[in-house]
Amino acid sequence: MLELNKENFEAEVLSSKGLVLVDFWSPKxxxxxxxxxxxxxxxxxxxxxxFCKLNILENRRLAIGQKVMGLPTIIIYRDxxxxxxxxxxxxxxxxxxxxNEVTA
Amino acid sequence: MANSYDxxxxxxxxxxxxxxxxxxxxxxxxxxxxxxxxxGQAATTEEMExxxxxxxGVTGPQLTEHMHEHAEHFGCKFVKDxxxxxxxxxxxxxxxxxxxxxxxxAVIIATGAEPRVLGVKGEKELKGKGVSYCATCxxxxxxxxxxxxxxxxxxxIEEAIYLTRFAAKVSIIVIHDEGILDxxxxxxxRAFRNEKIEFIWNSTLxxxxxxxxxxxVAVKNIKTGEVTELETNGVFIFVGTxxxxxxxxxxxxxxxRGYIPTSEIMETNVDGVYAVxxxxxxxxxxxxxxxxxxxxxxxxxxxxxQEEENFKxxxxxxELATAVMFxxxxxxxxxxxxxxxxxxxxxxxxxxxxxxxDTYRNQRIARRYDVQDIPAVLLFKGGEVVGRVAGxxxxxxxxxxxxxx
Ligand SMILES: Cc1cc2nc3c(=O)[nH]c(=O)nc-3n(C[C@H](O)[C@H](O)[C@H](O)COP(=O)(O)OP(=O)(O)OC[C@H]3O[C@@H](n4cnc5c(N)ncnc54)[C@H](O)[C@@H]3O)c2cc1C
Numbered sequence: 001m002l003e004l005n006k007e008n009f010e011a012e013v014l015s016s017k018g019l020v021l022v023d024f025w026s027p028k029x030x031x032x033x034x035x036x037x038x039x040x041x042x043x044x045x046x047x048x049x050x051f052c053k054l055n056i057l058e059n060r061r062l063a064i065g066q067k068v069m070g071l072p073t074i075i076i077y078r079d080x081x082x083x084x085x086x087x088x089x090x091x092x093x094x095x096x097x098x099x100n101e102v103t104a
Numbered sequence: 105m106a107n108s109y110d111x112x113x114x115x116x117x118x119x120x121x122x123x124x125x126x127x128x129x130x131x132x133x134x135x136x137x138x139x140x141x142x143x144g145q146a147a148t149t150e151e152m153e154x155x156x157x158x159x160x161g162v163t164g165p166q167l168t169e170h171m172h173e174h175a176e177h178f179g180c181k182f183v184k185d186x187x188x189x190x191x192x193x194x195x196x197x198x199x200x201x202x203x204x205x206x207x208x209x210a211v212i213i214a215t216g217a218e219p220r221v222l223g224v225k226g227e228k229e230l231k232g233k234g235v236s237y238c239a240t241c242x243x244x245x246x247x248x249x250x251x252x253x254x255x256x257x258x259x260x261i262e263e264a265i266y267l268t269r270f271a272a273k274v275s276i277i278v279i280h281d282e283g284i285l286d287x288x289x290x291x292x293x294r295a296f297r298n299e300k301i302e303f304i305w306n307s308t309l310x311x312x313x314x315x316x317x318x319x320x321v322a323v324k325n326i327k328t329g330e331v332t333e334l335e336t337n338g339v340f341i342f343v344g345t346x347x348x349x350x351x352x353x354x355x356x357x358x359x360x361r362g363y364i365p366t367s368e369i370m371e372t373n374v375d376g377v378y379a380v381x382x383x384x385x386x387x388x389x390x391x392x393x394x395x396x397x398x399x400x401x402x403x404x405x406x407x408x409x410q411e412e413e414n415f416k417x418x419x420x421x422x423e424l425a426t427a428v429m430f431x432x433x434x435x436x437x438x439x440x441x442x443x444x445x446x447x448x449x450x451x452x453x454x455x456x457x458x459x460x461x462d463t464y465r466n467q468r469i470a471r472r473y474d475v476q477d478i479p480a481v482l483l484f485k486g487g488e489v490v491g492r493v494a495g496x497x498x499x500x501x502x503x504x505x506x507x508x509x
Pocket of ligand 1: 120139143152185188348392394
């Protein structure tokens, strides 16, 4: 998964063509750490999606700029536009279902 | 069968973890099923100052991770899955999860509670967008920002204090008159001393506003009815919890609020099914009492399994008929009857065995067979009751019973 920060966020996500998934996480967020390996696994299944992660401890303003104020949050962008947003009580099965939808 | 266990524990909060430690240590083949994070609600707080032995402070996640390791050390197994349905009526309990099916001879329900949703406008829409029920999870977003906390019990005030490590200002909305909080005295004093905390008395939250992210809250003064708008970046809601018992409706007795009533040894109204921790009707919902419940239930379940196993082997699955005498060493009338019944049974030993059940120690089997008074003698054959003598037990009535063996 590609590590995002304020230098590359614009280019890799907002100006990027196609599907981009961003996993907003923090090493202090226990549910995020449990989710991460599942997201990594899904990365192998959905090659048409660019998988990225953003550590909010280091990029707090960037996350808030995307209106993310809670963890875990996963946003899927298409051509720089948010098309799916999962926050708080969701499972990796929910994420997989959404990925199937957007790649169908 | 690979998926069958002596004991299945649903939920890995402190109550389920303590039950797992006790059960696996006494060599029960035990599985804990947890849908989310191990540690439950306790894993969502950094401020844990009242667990015995940890006065210097331990965080919720640290404490519950130790409990998890402790249970694994004794051989307790864990699976990450969500229980969606149960069939608890029979001796063998069936537990259906999202990804599988398990059976167990005893079940401990430790599903805990979840934060109560307030139900105000904007709350649902802005969850994860500034509305939060977990300070540890989301505090990092609020460095140098302003937040509002709703609630004034221990959890609310402790979490508000925790938030002052990050936020510029924490405003606590309190429904009571000035100076009155539900939280424990020590916690109150700490909050009153904290310079970053401001109280808004006599008030409730009326609405949470914002376009895709929290921008302001409408606060209503319950005395004057006046509504004022307060700009803020986050709203943390701690107004109690509700039990997670939706899937148990019609399967286990619940009270009006959805909590599970239990006996002193954590039994529910269903044989072999126990409830522990925040999910049951109790006075104090804390980690230490959750752990205590877990220990009690594990020991009670172990005893239950042993008694049921014995009853099955010595009575229900016997070739020979069995006379079961219900008695108690504390009941003089039944005590006096023991020699006569023993003599009776030995006289008919070619066609029946005798088993004595102490109803002081085991009321469950007596209840199941509707034995209300002791002494009583029930004759079992092929797993069924074929005759009974209770109340006035005479040699003649016993002889009549013997003809049924
Ligand atoms: C913010 C906050 C601060 C607190 N601070 C303190 C404190 O300082 N000291 C203290 O002693 N107590 C504190 N408490 C209270 C304490 O956390 C609880 O009393 C305790 O966690 C209850 O434990 P439990 O095991 O009964 O339930 P829970 O901790 O609620 O755990 C239940 C578990 O069951 C799981 N579960 C539920 N349904 C299912 C299902 N269908 N399938 C599979 N798994 C399921 C849940 O995911 C959860 O992990 C605090 C609570 C909160 C919310």
